[in-house]
Amino acid sequence: MSAEPNSALDGFVPWPEEFADRYRRAGYWRGEVLGSLLRAPARRDGARTALVEGERRWTYAELDAAADRRAAGLAELGLARGDRVLVQLPNSAEFIVLCFALFRLGAVPVFALPGHRRSEIAYLCELSEAVCYVVPDVYEGFDHRELAREVAAGYAGLKHVLVFGDPAEFRALERIEAEPRAWPDPDPAEPALLLLSGGTTGLPKLIARTHDDYMYNIRASVEVTGLDQGTTYLVVLPVAHNFALGCPGWLGALSVVGTVVLAADPSPARVFPLIARERVDTVALVPPLALLWADAAGAAGADLSSLRLIQVGGAKLAEPAAYRVAGVFGCVLQQVFGMAEGLLNFTALSDPAELVAGCQGRPLSPADEVLVLDPQGRPVPDGEVGELLTRGPYTLRGYYRAPEHNLRAFTEDGFYRTGDLVRRRPDATLVVEGRIKDQINRGGEKIAAAEVEGHLAAHPAVREAALVAVPDPVLGERAWAFLTLRGPAPRLPEIRRFLAERGLAGYKAPDRLEVVESWPVTGVGKIDKRELAALALERSAARRAAGA
Numbered sequence: 220m221s222a223e224p225n226s227a228l229d230g231f232v233p234w235p236e237e238f239a240d241r242y243r244r245a246g247y248w249r250g251e252v253l254g255s256l257l258r259a260p261a262r263r264d265g266a267r268t269a270l271v272e273g274e275r276r277w278t279y280a281e282l283d284a285a286a287d288r289r290a291a292g293l294a295e296l297g298l299a300r301g302d303r304v305l306v307q308l309p310n311s312a313e314f315i316v317l318c319f320a321l322f323r324l325g326a327v328p329v330f331a332l333p334g335h336r337r338s339e340i341a342y343l344c345e346l347s348e349a350v351c352y353v354v355p356d357v358y359e360g361f362d363h364r365e366l367a368r369e370v371a372a373g374y375a376g377l378k379h380v381l382v383f384g385d386p387a388e389f390r391a392l393e394r395i396e397a398e399p400r401a402w403p404d405p406d407p408a409e410p411a412l413l414l415l416s417g418g419t420t421g422l423p424k425l426i427a428r429t430h431d432d433y434m435y436n437i438r439a440s441v442e443v444t445g446l447d448q449g450t451t452y453l454v455v456l457p458v459a460h461n462f463a464l465g466c467p468g469w470l471g472a473l474s475v476v477g478t479v480v481l482a483a484d485p486s487p488a489r490v491f492p493l494i495a496r497e498r499v500d501t502v503a504l505v506p507p508l509a510l511l512w513a514d515a516a517g518a519a520g521a522d523l524s525s526l527r528l529i530q531v532g533g534a535k536l537a538e539p540a541a542y543r544v545a546g547v548f549g550c551v552l553q554q555v556f557g558m559a560e561g562l563l564n565f566t567a568l569s570d571p572a573e574l575v576a577g578c579q580g581r582p583l584s585p586a587d588e589v590l591v592l593d594p595q596g597r598p599v600p601d602g603e604v605g606e607l608l609t610r611g612p613y614t615l616r617g618y619y620r621a622p623e624h625n626l627r628a629f630t631e632d633g634f635y636r637t638g639d640l641v642r643r644r645p646d647a648t649l650v651v652e653g654r655i656k657d658q659i660n661r662g663g664e665k666i667a668a669a670e671v672e673g674h675l676a677a678h679p680a681v682r683e684a685a686l687v688a689v690p691d692p693v694l695g696e697r698a699w700a701f702l703t704l705r706g707p708a709p710r711l712p713e714i715r716r717f718l719a720e721r722g723l724a725g726y727k728a729p730d731r732l733e734v735v736e737s738w739p740v741t742g743v744g745k746i747d748k749r750e751l752a753a754l755a756l757e758r759s760a761a762r763r764a765a766g767a
């Protein structure tokens with residue numbers, strides 16, 4: 220191991236020694252590193268198909284070798300252990316090769332979503348002190364090289380921009396390779412990757428996941444999903460989101476020598492033929508996508524008979540929707556209630572249909588500690604609703620480089636306050652009943668209200684803004700922006716343009732604008748968002764009645 224201090228440790232909150240020891244002794248943490256996950260499969264089953272992207276296929280041996288060559292190329296560029304690399308790539312084999320290359324070097328990927336723009340990317344670069352930013356050339360009509368130019372102009376720490384596709388003045392990712400070399404394994408207790416939190420405050424937070432904790436996350440998830448060598452796992456959600464990444468995700472599928480099929484487009488018209496062609500058996504979906512697929516499945520006449528397991532998570536799957544999805548596909552449905560911060564809950568493959576439809580699963584690990592507390596911090600009896608708090612062998616002890624926020628987000632004894640409202644039933648299953656965090660869950664995409672409100676308030680006509688979750692039959696929730704004004708009322712397209720010019724990701728733009736004269740307030744004088752949500756329902760009912 221290199222003697223130089225690892226700068227990724229600066230701002231990382233480790234588990235207390237006592238807990239780390241306990242997790243090691245119990246065999247949860249085994250000192251395994253993510254970069255090795257491909258080694259044994261490549262040695263033993265090198266000729267098996269690891270990856271399928273469009274017409275291209277990679278065997279385990281090819282993928283393993285590509286990762287080694289890419290790691291060597293990155294090292295030649297000057298990347299080293301602990302360096303943070305901001306990765307913003309679409310679902311692609313390049314993404315997977317890059318991940319293994321970084322893991323092997325001990326460099327730490329920071330996973331942005333393809334929809335992120337200047338506001339998020341510039342912030343993530345600075346917070347993580349990324350030395351390298353990896354982008355596609357153009358994705359969904361957006362030129363990421365232009366974004367990279369803007370970010371590089373404002374942040375001197377960025378030494379390299381690597382482009383998948385036409386690199387313009389930057390370097391082509393595909394050309395970053397060199398003769399394979401061996402590196403010492405990184406310390407398994409150190410950060411392996413940085414995930415993004417859904418966020419509740421002004422800006423998203425970073426979550427450092429260690430090799431030890433994430434390897435356990437993957438291994439335990441593989442077990443409850445029953446993945447094995449025969450598995451063909453389809454990635455349709457963003458490849459960098461925790462659900463598709465490691466729960467058990469494509470990493471889990473590769474760890475058991477399954478086959479990973481990458482889809483860039485989740486629409487039934489594109490994906491169903493792929494499922495039929497590759498005989499896909501396992502897939503992770505968010506509720507709106509599961510329902511869209513269910514609607515299309517009957518009509519399409521595609522052969523979906525290979526599907527064995529559909530995982531649904533990221534947002535609540537309503538009970539009728541669960542029955543519908545299970546019924547249409549005629550395979551096992553698994554509810555997954557998870558979070559990038561750690562804790563995962565799954566229903567079991569053997570659970571009866573009523574149980575699967577009626578809850579969001581149970582904690583993955585016997586070492587997951589779960590509390591359900593009332594607003595005064597007292598435990599509520601089973602069956603009653605309270606806030607879920609948790610700690611365990613794969614749940615963070617603090618956000619990365621966020622000491623002040625951590626004082627609020629964690630209890631003194633290290634429990635993470637999830638902000639989710641749950642009911643625990645006597646059989647230890649959890650039912651998600653709502654949330655107290657100020658966030659909109661738009662079909663699984665998380666929007667931090669405060670972040671968007673800050674941008675809206677910068678508009679010259681806006682005095683104050685409040686972003687509120689309003690129930691929606693398709694997405695579960697949509698975001699409505701309530702505004703008080705100091706100028707002529709802006710219209711939604713103008714606000715969307717305004718937010719885009721400020722560099723905010725498009726999925727965070729409100730679905731609707733509503734103007735109010737004054738704010739309803741709570742007892743302590745804060746804007747009463749419940750009142751606003753009720754007002755939203757009233758106004759939409761009135762509009763429906765008026766035929767608008």
Ligand code: OOB
Nearest residue numbers: 461462466532533534535555556557558559579651
């Ligand atoms: C997953 O992770 P994140 O970090 O995007 O979002 C976490 C939050 C949870 O705190 C909860 O508010 C919500 O998303 N959530 C659910 C849910 N799954 C997540 N709410 C109700 N029902 C569910 N099944 O979303 C995520 C990470 C790993 C696996 C699956 C989902």
